[in-house]
Amino acid sequence: MRCVQDLGVHESSRNRGFRYLINVVCRCAPGLAFPGSGHPCRKDVAMRAVVLTSPGSPLDQIEVADPVAPPGGSVIDVLACGICHSDLHAAAGDYPTTLPVILGHEVAGLHPTLGPVLVYACWGCRKPDCWACSSGQEMICPNATEAGLFKDGGYAERMAIPDDGYLVPLGDLDPAQAAPLACGGLTAYRAVDHTLPFLSSAQKPRALVLGAGGLGQYGLQFIKLRSDAEVVVVDASPDKRRIALELGADHAVAPGEAEGLFTAVVDFVGADATLEAAAAHVARQGIAVVVGLYGGSIPFGFGRVPHEARFMSSIWGTRDQLGELVTLAQQHTLHSTIEVIGLADAQHAHERLHAGDVSGRFVIVPGNTA
Numbered sequence: 001m002r003c004v005q006d007l008g009v010h011e012s013s014r015n016r017g018f019r020y021l022i023n024v025v026c027r028c029a030p031g032l033a034f035p036g037s038g039h040p041c042r043k044d045v046a047m048r049a050v051v052l053t054s055p056g057s058p059l060d061q062i063e064v065a066d067p068v069a070p071p072g073g074s075v076i077d078v079l080a081c082g083i084c085h086s087d088l089h090a091a092a093g094d095y096p097t098t099l100p101v102i103l104g105h106e107v108a109g110l111h112p113t114l115g116p117v118l119v120y121a122c123w124g125c126r127k128p129d130c131w132a133c134s135s136g137q138e139m140i141c142p143n144a145t146e147a148g149l150f151k152d153g154g155y156a157e158r159m160a161i162p163d164d165g166y167l168v169p170l171g172d173l174d175p176a177q178a179a180p181l182a183c184g185g186l187t188a189y190r191a192v193d194h195t196l197p198f199l200s201s202a203q204k205p206r207a208l209v210l211g212a213g214g215l216g217q218y219g220l221q222f223i224k225l226r227s228d229a230e231v232v233v234v235d236a237s238p239d240k241r242r243i244a245l246e247l248g249a250d251h252a253v254a255p256g257e258a259e260g261l262f263t264a265v266v267d268f269v270g271a272d273a274t275l276e277a278a279a280a281h282v283a284r285q286g287i288a289v290v291v292g293l294y295g296g297s298i299p300f301g302f303g304r305v306p307h308e309a310r311f312m313s314s315i316w317g318t319r320d321q322l323g324e325l326v327t328l329a330q331q332h333t334l335h336s337t338i339e340v341i342g343l344a345d346a347q348h349a350h351e352r353l354h355a356g357d358v359s360g361r362f363v364i365v366p367g368n369t370a
Helices: 013-023 085-092 175-182 184-201 214-226 238-246 272-281 319-331 343-354
Strands: 002-004 025-027 045-052 060-065 074-083 106-111 115-119 158-161 167-169 206-210 230-234 251-253 262-267 282-290 310-313 338-341 361-364
Touching: 045 343, 060 343, 074 115, 074 175, 074 343, 085 343, 106 175, 115 175, 167 319, 175 184, 175 319, 175 338, 175 361, 184 214, 184 262, 184 282, 184 319, 206 214, 206 272, 214 230, 214 238, 214 262, 238 251, 262 272, 272 282, 338 343, 343 361
Parallel strands: 002 060, 206 230, 206 262, 230 251, 262 282, 282 310, 338 361
Antiparallel strands: 002 025, 045 060, 074 106, 074 158, 074 361, 106 115, 115 167
């Protein structure tokens, strides 16, 4: 049996895999000691979770002790947890992460009194002198602790929440469909929000969406719901272009086939090629917003981009915006392509997502064993 162990041993971080074995997981029968530790394994193993033990290591499904509700917080049963591209970056060691950690920040759960909820998973420091937290923008708090990076997340049967204020009631929304709204949907919502003043003031607003994966599919729907803009979607995948048209895009074209200038461009890829496309197609005094994580860049300077065009990055969203998004989803049918998997399939899903072998979003449902 695999069980959780908390030995209070402080090892050098130079060998995190070994520290994980000593501090957290021992693979033995209840009552037996971990070799060399002198400490027996705990018997209060209560839930399954998928744990990242070291950067680049395969995700490990183990049994761990139930999380404990922090003061002022609670523990929820995880109903569904989306898999995000940033989970791939965390697993690869591209982001600073407290290891070992349970990944997952797109979480829908069941609260003992609130019922089905969506989790806002970027937890700021909430100090009175923090300008980000005091303005409701915890996602840019320099000391934020994000679920799935610095605190255990939703690749598990249960999850601890530091404050019930981070929970948004779902009503009758399907948890598996709603889970990706917590990051993928919210990120697209905020990115589109930046473009609305530009689209609303243009005589013939046009919006260009680069990338028709999970975020791009949300983004084009938000633009159609919240503006009168013509929406053109660019993606290399014929299947994703077909989905984009089904979701309401006016046109869906392959890379290099977009024509004309656009009031707003939203880049859900962030590669060199898509940023170059954004610079080529954004109108003067238009806006280009990038949220994709591919790490591309373009030359920037006077004469290198259209005059008075605005280029900006956008990250996640606020708690208030998540509440707005859930309300929008309750009032309008938001279509998303999801593939439901179980906890045991998390590693394979990461591999497929890395290879681009998914049309929308993977969603882990802990109770799914098919």
